[in-house]
Every structure is written in structure tokens, then in C-alpha cells.
Amino acid sequence: DIQMTQSPSSLSASVGDRVTISCRASQGISSHLAWWQQKPGKVPKLLISAASTLQSGVPSRFSGSGSGTDFTLTISSLQPEDVAIYYCQKYDSAPWTFGQGSKVGIK
């Protein structure tokens, strides 16, 4: 099975900082990658699909890039409401697998 590895596992940044989270697939998955945001007690929310397609209603400070095995989620200007855990997930073929998550906090 293809494994998804995220880094860092946690980070703290100041409001307004640029934040970058990486996700690496153990084999190529083309652009079949999603980024999810999960806040405490909530169902994960889809931010980005197809590696870089921002979902409707998601703030433009979120962006995604990459293809093949290396992907990046960027928050261009961190806001207090962005405190959450972020997951990458491959969906090219079963089994669907998630990264272990990256916890984003505010300094």
C-alpha cells in the first residue's frame, strides 16, 4: 500500500506568517491528492482536491501544489481560525490513505 508521510507533525506560527506543510507519497499518485482541515470535535473539511484545486468557500490564503510524490499545503497568512490539524489523503485507488496529520497552532 502507498504510505503518506506529512511534515512537520506540529508547528506554531504567528498570525500573518506563511505556513507550509509537506506531504510525501511512497509511490507516485499523479495529482490525486486532497488536503483536509479538522477542528476539534468536527468532521474533516475538504480544502483542496486534485493537489491544487481550492474548494468553493475556502479562503484564498490556502493553496496546494505538487504532483507525483511530493505535495505542499501553504497558508499564505496564518489566521487564528486556521488553528486545526491538516491531513493529506491520496485517492487514486483503494486503499485510500491519509497522512498522520500536521497540527497548526498560534504562537
Place this chain on the structure above:
Amino acid sequence: QVQLQQSGPGLVKPSQTLSLTCAISGDSVSSNSVAWNWIRQSPSRGLEWLGRTFYRSRWYYDYAVSVKSRITINPDTSKNQFSLHLNSVTPEDTAFYYCTRDRGSYYPFDYWGQGTLVTVSS
């Protein structure tokens, strides 16, 4: 608008069977363009896809290797729902369980149930 409503017990004894149901509104369990999944989430295992069922002239099933010997996902066309059965549970199966929909390979999950915390304990 598709809605997924989960139901089932929140407490299961070790060695017994965990059973959850996901009732679908706004779509059909036998739609030939979507698939129906179960996912769980725990601190130790993170987000883990368990399996799915979908209809393409006949029913198909895919299961995660980690639970393949213990899991069954059943569609119920009469009630427009699908269920998860996980037998021989241990405390390691304690988790939030979610049902989801996807529009097939190359599409991410687009609808989620509300989640059910299932605790395995005597």
C-alpha cells in the same frame, strides 16, 4: 443535498461485533456513480479507511488489509442505507467511525456522516 445519518451503539464489549448503520438521503445506495465508505479515527491510528461498497451492475466490496478478516459492509437497498460490521473487536478498535461518499476513484470524499464514537470496553 446528500446527508448521511449514522446510528449504532457507542459501547461494545471485547470479542463482540461492532455494528453501525449509515442512512442515506439525497442519493441512492445503489447509484452506479458513487461509492460508500467507512473510515475511523483514533489517536493511535489516525484516519484509517476501512472499506467501501459500490454498485456497478453488481455489488463490489473493497476492504483494508488491516481489518479484512473481520469486516463486512452491507448495502440495504430497501432502506437506502449501508452498514459496517466489525467482529472480534478489541480496545484497539475504539475510535470515531465515519461513513462517507465518494464519486469513484479520482474523487475525494464529498459527504461525511456526523461520526460515532465507539468504545470497546467490558
